[in-house]
Amino acid sequence: MKHPTLIGIAMALCAAALWGTTGTAQTFVSAQASPYWIGALRLAIGSVFFAACLLVGRAGHFAGGQGLRTVWRWALLAGTAVAIYNLSFFAGVKATGVAVGTGVAIGSGPVWVGLLEALFNRQAPRPVWWLGTALAVAGISFMMMAGGADAQVNVAGLGLCLLAGLSYASYTIVSKHLVGLTTPTMATFLVFSVAAVMAVPVAALVSPPWVNSAATWWMVTYLGVVVTGVAYLLFSHALRRVSAATCVTLTLAEPVTAFVLAIVVVGEQPGTLAYGGLALVLLGLLCVVWGETRPQAAGSLP
Template sequence: MTDARHSARGIALVLMAAMLWGTTGTAQSLAPATLSPYWVGSLRLVIASGFFALLALGAPARSGAWHWPPVLLAGVSIAVYNLSFFAGVRASGVALGTAIAIGSGPIWAGLLQTLLTRRLPAPLWWLGTLVSVAGGVAMALGQSGGLRLQAGGVALCLLAGLCYAVYALANKHLVLALGPVRTNLVVFVGASLISVPMAWVLGGPLQAGTQSWAVVAFLGLVSTGISYLLFSSGLRHISGATGVTLALGEPVTAFMLAVWVVGERQQLLAWLGLAAVIAGLLVVIAAEMRSAR
């Protein structure tokens, strides 16, 4: 398989992961208000860890040394990402919170990758990324009907974007050495051990009924387990920064679900933002394919 075909496969896998992530906000909105967002983020990590543990039972063993520093870095990053993302979205609203968290991720990733490799990503990548991020902001403003910033919520969402970028770059290193299943298993188990005590401290005792567990089970198995397996598999073939940018397919999916499933009527600004996100993603894909060739 040529490098270009490898890249095309990686792009497709990451986009499929982003589509599954796009169901997160809708699913979270179905959870009862009594369920703390900190517990939502933590429990989905626990369920995803069980999912990866089952997959690991049938996965072929790999020889080689474990890369504990990036494992710990990825685990801490994904734990803080989940806690800050769900809390930030609760404070800022689903549309705006998701736009800030997911939109800031590619910028963080581009800057971090530049520091690590001492080389800026291609100008075409920056163009596509900035267009997509701007489109994501326009989508959020069009859906929310205005700009309603809450300082704490914005800070949490920006922290979530930074942690997601750190996780993606560390995950890129790990998945090449350990494979997608073992990488996600050790990262999510570590993240669960960190996030559950934090959820207890920040969110109080767990209060979850049948509806809460149904929502968390979906988030853990589908929006986290399957999606992160696809994402990690895709990162084997594309750059970490490109993987983070392609995650902007998440708000596109969430937007379409709101229109087709929920029946929401969107403003013109939101539709223009949707077009900008898609156009920017196409530019980023072109930049990645050009690099592969």
């Protein structure tokens, strides 16, 4: 039946929409707030959110009789990937600028996951997925290029952004396996607990003291509970219903949300290139959705 697939697609798109509110939320706090602390604290708050969900729902069982040691092994891998993603993304964006850094990190994620699936699962995504992903990535590139002139040629920064994309892809593939061993709530709790334990000490070492104000705490709480907690819980549920490659490509809808919020909330006025990029992203996402919901006959290309 297609219904579970459509539900998974809707969950992935909702997660992307919530992730797309990150940039707008950060515009309401002081520029002195360390991005490393923001990334680390949102992981910690997200972990507390997942713990609360476990207590309320009592969703702590393991599927298929898998032991705690096996689950923790996968959770450690996924948590490490999340921690590396947060730290490399913020460092890369700081070095290259928001437009280029975000475009490289987000745009490379689907390409990495397609290559990883082909390498480890011996099953490359379908051609229609590659077509839709290429259109969406090209659209994001146009939207980022039209966004401003903050780009800087920084090889190390670009490398960090590519590492962020690889880390996100790795997290997705590992989590795809992890949610088959335990519940999505338990999986996200374990993964983000590991990530927070790694990220908070790093933030303390490389960042200035946290800007302790009501605005920064409201913002980081929103990022932890909604953008991390609710969004990643939706994403984990989606991984049970659709392929990892499709989930990652669907999250390219994140810049679409950011684009709309920049117009409605921030008051920006994008140019023609940005709107053209938006159209390409939407067309690419439609291709991916069509490919995921269409039955694959033996020997057929799509």
